[in-house]
Amino acid sequence: MAANLKQRHELQVPSSSSPPPPVMASLPASTATAGRPPSTFHSINDPSYVRILDTTLRDGEQAPGAAMTTEQKIVIARNLVLLGVDVIDAGFPVSSPEDFNAVKSIADEVGNVQHGGGLGGHVPIIVVVARTLKRDIDAAWAAVSGALRPRIATFIATSEIHMKHKLKKNADEVVAIAREMVTSDKDFVCRIFGEAIKAGARTVIIADTTVGCSLPSEISRLVAYIKAHTPGIENASISLHCHNDLGLANANTLAGIEAGAREVEVTINGIGERAGNAALEEVVMAIKCRKELMGGLYTGVNTKYISAISKMVVQYTGLNVQSYKAIVGANAFSHESGIHQDGILKFRGTYEFISSEDIGLDQTSESGIVLGKLRYLLLFPLPTILCYDACAMAFLPAIIAPTVYPLLALKSSNDPSYVRILDTTLRDGEQAPGGAMTAEQKVAVARNLVLLGVDVIDAGFPISSPEDFNAVKLIAGEVGNIQGGHEPVIMAAARCSKMDIDTAWAALSGARRPRIGTFIATSEIHMKHKLKKSEDEVVAIAREMVAYARSIGFQDISFAAEDSLRSDKDFLCRIFGEVIKAGARTVIIADTVGCSMPSEIGGFVAYVRDHTPGIENAIVSVHCHNDLGLANANTLAGIEAGAREVEVTINGIGERAGNAALEEVVMAIKCRKELMGGLYTGVNTKYLIATSKMVVEYTGLNVQPHKAIVGANAFSHESGIHQDGVLKFKGTYEFISREDIGLDPTSEPSIVLGKLSGRHALKSRLLKLGYDLDGTELDDIFKKFKLLTAKKKNITNDDIEELVCSKSMQSEPIWSLRYLQVMHGTMGFSTAVVKLLNLDGQERIACSMGRGPVDAAYKAIDNIIQVEFRTTN
Helix, strand or coil, X not given: CHHHHHHHHHHXXXXXXXXXXXXXXXXXXXXXXXXXXXXXXXXXXXCCXXXXXXXXXXXXXXXXXXXXXXXXXXXHHHHHHHHCCCEEEEECHHHCHHHHHHHHHHHHHCCCHHHCCCHHHCCCEEEEEEECCHHHHHHHHHHHCCCCCEEEEEECCCCHHHHHHHHCCCHHHHHHHHHHHHCCCHHHHHHHHHHHHHHCCCEEEEEECCCCCCXXXXXXXHHHHHHHXXXXXXXXXXXXXXXXXXXXXXXXXXXXXXHCCCEEEEEHHHCCCCCCECEHHHHHHHHHHCCCCCCCCECCCCHHHHHHHHHHHHHHHCCCCCCCCCCCCCCCCEECCHHHHHHHHHCHHHCCCCCHHHHCCCCCCCCEECCCCCCCCCCCCHHHCCCCCCCCCCCCCCCXXXXXXXXXXXXXXXXXXXXXXXXXXXXXXXXXXXXXCCHHHHHHHHHHHHHHCCCEEEEECHHHCHHHHHHHHHHHHHHHHCCCCCCCEEEEXXXXXXXXXXXXXXXXXXXXXXXXXXXXXXXXXXXXXXXXXXXXXXXXXXXXXXXXXXXXXCCEEEEEEECHHHCCHHHHHHHHHHHHHHCCCEEEEEECCCCCCHHHHHHHHHHHHHHCCCHHHCEEEEEEECCCCCHHHHHHHHHHCCCCEEEEEHHHCCXXXXXXXXXXXXXXXXXXXXXXXXXXXXXXXXXXXHHHHHHHHHHCCCCCCCCCCCCCCCCEECCHHHHHHHHHCHHHCCCCCHHHHCCCCCCCCEECCCCCCCHHHHHHHHHHCCCCCCHHHHHHHHHHHHHHHCCCCCCCHHHHHHHHXXXXXXXXXXXXXXXXXXXXXXXXXXXXXXXXXXXXXXXXXXXXXECCHHHHHHHHHHHHHCCCCCCCC
C-alpha cells in the first residue's frame, strides 16, 4: 500500500518547475477509521463528534495569488484523506473549465474507493459549491457525481446589505430562490434554513464569511438561537464557516462548536480571501488539547500529518506563513528568551503546552533553543554600562493633538469603559527568535507607539543585557518625557529580584511616568521544576519585592503571575491580594503557554475580581500568548469579564507563536463597540499600517499575506463573486474601513485579476484602461482572459491590453526560432548564428556581428526577415 501510494503521489507532481510534495505514509487499513463514528451523508451518530470540512481547495484558493493546478489540488486532496478530514470542498465547478476538471478529477480519484481514493478505508465526502442557480447546480452534479459520497453546497446572501446592493432582491424573493434550488436577521436566517431543510438540505451553514465581523459570544448566541428556532433543525447538522478579518475566526469556530455546531469549515494554514479563514490546525489542536473544556468533543483528524500538509500548501500556493504562526510556524516551538530557555531545559512543559510530536515533528528533537542576544541574563555591575548617543530615527511633532486619556492617575483609570493598551513589542515581541532590534530601532518604534496612542510602552528587560538597559534608558529619557501631548507610561520588566528592580529603576528614572513590571511564576509546574519553591515562599518573595520596588521610588507597579492559567485560582487570588497590599496597582493574569480558551479566561478574570482582597484598588490586566491561535479572543474575553488593561504587540509578534495582536484587538473593540458594552481605547488606528510596516522592517518578521488588518491581502479580492459585490458596494465584503487603519481613503477596492475573477471585475479593469467593451466583444475578451489565467497566476494591465489589442491569442507565428548560437569574448564584439522557419516550412539561416550577443542576434534576424530592429540600453 505504501509503495502504491508513493507511486500515485509521484504521478501527481504538477510540473518540473515545482518540487515534488512530501510523500506521506498511508493509514493502515485496520486503523484508518479508528475514532471516527459511523456516519451517513448528512448526520453523525455521535453527538460528541465534530466533522471537519476542509475548504483549502476552494475558499483557500480564493486568496489572491494562491491559484493551484489540477494536479496540485489532487495531491492536496489525497493528503487531506490521510489527515482524516471528513469533507473535502473540492471547488466551484461553474467558475471555470479548469475548476470543473479539478473537481471532477478529485471526485473520481479521491472520492471513489474503487479508484484508490479511499486511502486506508476512509472515504471522504466530496462537496462542491454552487450558487442557487440551476446552471450552477447542473455543473456541480456533472463534476461531483463520480464520488461515492457527493455533496452540493448551495448558497445565497441573506444580509440586508447584500440583498439590497448585490442581489437587488427582497427577503421573500431570496427565500423563494433558496427553497426552489434546494428541492441577517436571526429570524430570517431561521426561516430560510427551515425552508431549505424542508426542501432537502441536510446541513445548514452559518457563515461569517462575507466580512469576518463576529465575536465569539455573538456566534455562540446565533448558533443557539438557530438550534432553538429553526423548523426541522433536528433533521440537519449545523455547520459554521468563519472568516478572520478581526483575527477571531478560530475562536468564533470553537464558540459555535460549544453552542452546538457539529461541522466546521476550515483551511490549512487559515488561507483564504482577504484575511483568510479559521485554520484547521489551530481549531483541531484546540479541540484535542483542551478536550476537557470542550465537553469531551473530538475530531477524526490524525494530527501527525499537520506539519507536512502545511508545508505542502505553502509550496503549492506560494502563501508563506509567518514564522510565529500558531502550531505550524517556524518559531512555534522555538525559544530565544533566556528565562524561557532556562525553564524548558529544566522541564519542557514549563513553556510548551502542545506536544511538537503531535503535529508530526521529530519526537527525538530537543526543545528549539535559539541563541541570540536574549540568551542569557547578564548580571553586570551598573557603573560599567555605557549609554548610546541619543538617536533620532523617527520624528515626533513638537505638539501632538491631545486625546482624552482617562489614565490621569498612575494607579487607576477613571473611566470604567476605558481599556488601557500596553504594548510589549519592544520586550515580549523582541523575544521572537530572530526579532532582535537595535537601541535606535527601539526608540523609533517607541516614538511611533506614542503617535499610535498606546497607554503603556513596555520598553524592555534592562537586566538582560547592556544593550537592553541602554535602549530602555533612551526610551525613558526621550519618549517618556514628551510634553504638550500624550505622555505614555514607560515600563520595564523585572523578576522578583532586588538586582532586577535596581537595574530597572536606573534605566527608567528619567521618564515622567515610570512603571516597573515585576513577575514570578505561580503554577505548580513552574514552582516545582523551575523555581523549586513552595507556594508560601513564592508569596513571600512577591510581597517583599513589590514593597522594595515601592521603597526605591516606583509609584506605578504592576505584578504578573507567570503561567496564571495553570495556577490554582485561590492561590492566584492570595498572591494578588498580598502584592496589592504591598503597593501593586496592576495585577496581570498571564496565559504564558497560550493554552487558554475564551470561556476559561473570562471565568478566570471574573473569579479573580470576585475573590482577591483589595482588588478594588488595582486594575486587572491580561497577557495572552497565541499557541492555540486564540490570543486575540482570550484578550477580548478577559476585557468582557472586567480586565481594563491588555498586553499586546504590533503584528502579534513574540515568543513561539506570538501574542495577541494590537491591531486586531483594538479594531475588534472599535468595530464591535456595541457588543463590547461601549468599551473603547485611546489608540489612533490611522497609524496601524505605518507602525506594522516599521516593525516588519526592523525585526525581519514578515506578516503572512492573509494576516488580519495589516496583511497584504486583508483588503484584496480575487473571487469573482466577491469582486462583483465590492464593485457594486464596498461594504458587501469589507466590514472594516480601510482609511481607519491608515490606508488611502480614496482608493477603490483592491481587485486582483486571476482565474477566479468574473466579467464584472474584468470589465471594471478594462474601463480603467480606457476600453469600454460590452456584449460579444466583452465575451470574447473574457474567454481569452480565462485561457490566460490557466497559464499565468498574476495578470497585469499589460496582459489585459494585449488581450484587447491582439486579434487572437493563438495566432500562428510567421517565423519560429529553430536554432541560435552566440559567441562572445572580451573584446566586446559578438557573433550570432540564427536559423528561422517560415509558414511554408522553409528554413533560413543568417550570421551577423554586433555590440553584444543580443544586438548580434537581432541583426541576424533582421537579415532573414528584412525588418530593422534597434537595440537600446
